[in-house]
Amino acid sequence: MRGLPLPDLSGRWTGGLLALLAGVLAVLAFAPVSLFTAAPLALAVWFGLLVRVQGRPRRAAWFGWLFGLGFFGVGTSWIFNSLLVFGQAPLVVASVITVAFVLVMALYPALLSALAARFLPLHRMEGLLALAGGLVLLELARSWLFSGFPWLLFGHATLDTPLASWLPLAGELGAGLMVALIAAGLVLAAGRRSRGVGVGLVAGVVVVSAALLPLQWTDPDGDPVRATLVQGNIDQERKWAPDGIRHSLEVYRDLTAEAGPADLVVWPETAIPALAREVDGMLEQVAADLPGEDAQLVTGLFDGHRDGDIHNAILTYPGGAAYHKRQLVPFGEYIPLREQLAWLDRLLMIPMSDLARGEDDGRITLAGRTAGASICYESAYARHIRAALPEAGFLVNVSNDAWFGDSLAPAQHLQIARVRAVETGRPILRATNTGVSALIDADGRLIEGSPLFEPATVHGEIRPRSGITPAAAMGEGPAVLAALVLVVLGAAVGRRQARSGDPV
Structure with missing residues (x-):
């Protein structure tokens, strides 16, 4: 993104460390800490790193994998405790299973990062919106594949915040989409030419969410x-x-x-x-x-x-x-x-x-x-x-x-x-x-x-x-459809505008 007032953090190890720390930070958004702001901030750091490596899918996959390593390594550390203490597995077995689980789960953000860097114009608003939609599709896949692991979904972090209004309306994936949109807005707000758009996106999500809070569905x-x-x-x-x-x-x-x-x-x-x-x-x-x-x-x-x-x-x-x-x-x-x-x-x-x-x-x-x-x-x-x-x-x-x-x-x-x-x-x-x-x-x-x-x-x-509630009646459908629209239209419009040379 043009005009980002940040040093180049796309180096393999500098950016990798930042991605790892962002993954750890994201865990703070969930119980027992429940610091909601950690979720959009951590995602914004990850998204911002991907902007820096636009067109370099291998480097992007590395950053995504390290983000997942920090996120799942800390957020699901209890798996080791369950295996060692209560499953009575030998220390080596408990360690190997836990590490293998974390390494595999980290492949989800790694894959999203690689695809985004390869196919999305992340230096543009449309590309970032598509990335936010991609996060929803990532969580959908994680919730279904190989029996699913719908734990630590970003929609869970919206409890006790205005964004919780999306839970009965569009479910945990819809609420997670709002978190991702705020993160995209924060990245946009870091750019001089896109600052107004980014601030407007963040404010719009918060205001609309707050307006929906009084609705009663049952x-x-x-x-x-x-x-x-x-x-x-x-x-x-x-x-x-x-x-x-x-x-x-x-x-x-x-x-x-x-x-x-x-x-x-x-x-x-x-x-x-x-x-x-x-x-x-x-x-x-x-x-x-x-x-x-x-x-x-x-x-x-x-x-x-x-x-x-x-x-x-x-x-x-x-x-x-x-x-x-x-x-x-x-x-x-x-x-x-x-x-x-x-x-x-x-x-x-x-x-x-x-x-x-x-x-x-x-x-x-x-x-x-x-x-x-x-x-x-x-x-x-x-x-x-x-x-x-x-x-x-x-x-x-x-x-x-x-x-x-x-x-x-x-x-x-x-x-x-x-x-x-x-x-x-x-x-x-x-x-x-x-x-x-x-x-x-x-x-x-x-x-x-x-x-x-x-x-x-x-x-x-x-x-x-x-x-x-609409979420109970329609399930993940509306949130997934919205995410697909963002991914497809965002990528198409963004690529077309990028070829024409229009500024962000």
């Missing part, structure tokens, strides 16, 4: 649901000890007995490390002892079928309703290419790591209402959550975040759950083993929450909602 529907979330805080090693079933039952039964009347008492994912048929009688008795009329126990369990399949499930007592998890975690709940990777299965001491995939739509009857159910990591997949809508009046998510330990992941996971609430216009009951367990309102606000790594019960009310 309405309260029926009486509030009283809920108690029970957090046992049982260590993974203790949970899977020979007496783990008995111990877990005692912990959750005692905590539940201390709770007051509720319509729903929710225990977390695999609260009892047993097959449902092994503990059905005991859980029926726990449900019968619950205070309150027609109170219902909702718990995570393993549900075994006659055909031998075992599911990670949510079951209800009384009532017998069941939900089977659809999105299993690779290497945690199943081993991809099991025949070829059997050796890895032997190294990772993860119990119940050969589970069957559920085919449910997520709808389950709780407290006489239709709810949308999900288990743990599924909350990161918007497509699974919206499958239960518009019938579901509220959402319930059970999780066992003990796998993450004392890392960034529990806060990031809670942030994702809050995004799902805003996206769908539905409150969420989120029960976890070690925290954060929370009642989340339809606007993403925490009604009540638990501390981390402490036994706790969380009490409160949620109000079911009816109606459907």
Whole structure:
């Protein structure tokens, strides 16, 4: 871009270091820090570096790869903790798997950078807008390919900002597009001739976002649901000890007995490390002892079928309703290419790591209402959550975040759950083993929450909602279409103007 008042930072190592630091900076935009401005600033640095290497795709790919290395290396560092401490993998194995994961994930921004430097006129406004659209397509690919990893999407960072208004309108990808447009505006604002355009773009995104905030897409529907979330805080090693079933039952039964009347008492994912048929009688008795009329126990369990399949499930007592998890975690709940990777299965001491995939739509009857159910990591997949809508009046998510330990992941996971609430216009009951367990309102606000790594019960009310948000009704379509328009038109118009010699 002509007139950028910056020194030449396109050197392989100088620019590479800056790209790496920008990737690390971007992590600060997500929980637990939640410094939103870090997201557009980090993207602006990355975009600005790509402007400097226009026409040099190899150098651009290097910068993009280093940006991804910093971003995923810090943002998903909890994977190492999960494998080493809770998967009991040898240090070398945990290190190799984590490093390999980060290196592969960094290929996504590397590919985008190379394509942008090769095909987009990044020194022009149209090229930068196309790059912003390309970021959305990058996140789409990351959310779907190889079972997907929709974690640390830039739309998640918009919570508690005016840009959160795009979550119910265009989903996490639409909100992420707004972040990318602000970043493009910042790069434009750094150029003398494009300063006004850049400032206008940033201001326009913020003003329009703020104007959309008052819009309500769903309405309260029926009486509030009283809920108690029970957090046992049982260590993974203790949970899977020979007496783990008995111990877990005692912990959750005692905590539940201390709770007051509720319509729903929710225990977390695999609260009892047993097959449902092994503990059905005991859980029926726990449900019968619950205070309150027609109170219902909702718990995570393993549900075994006659055909031998075992599911990670949510079951209800009384009532017998069941939900089977659809999105299993690779290497945690199943081993991809099991025949070829059997050796890895032997190294990772993860119990119940050969589970069957559920085919449910997520709808389950709780407290006489239709709810949308999900288990743990599924909350990161918007497509699974919206499958239960518009019938579901509220959402319930059970999780066992003990796998993450004392890392960034529990806060990031809670942030994702809050995004799902805003996206769908539905409150969420989120029960976890070690925290954060929370009642989340339809606007993403925490009604009540638990501390981390402490036994706790969380009490409160949620109000079911009816109606459907545009994001829940149309999914990623509008955001992806907008991104494609920016990429195609931006590249075409930009190249034509560049050939004619017009200034930016």
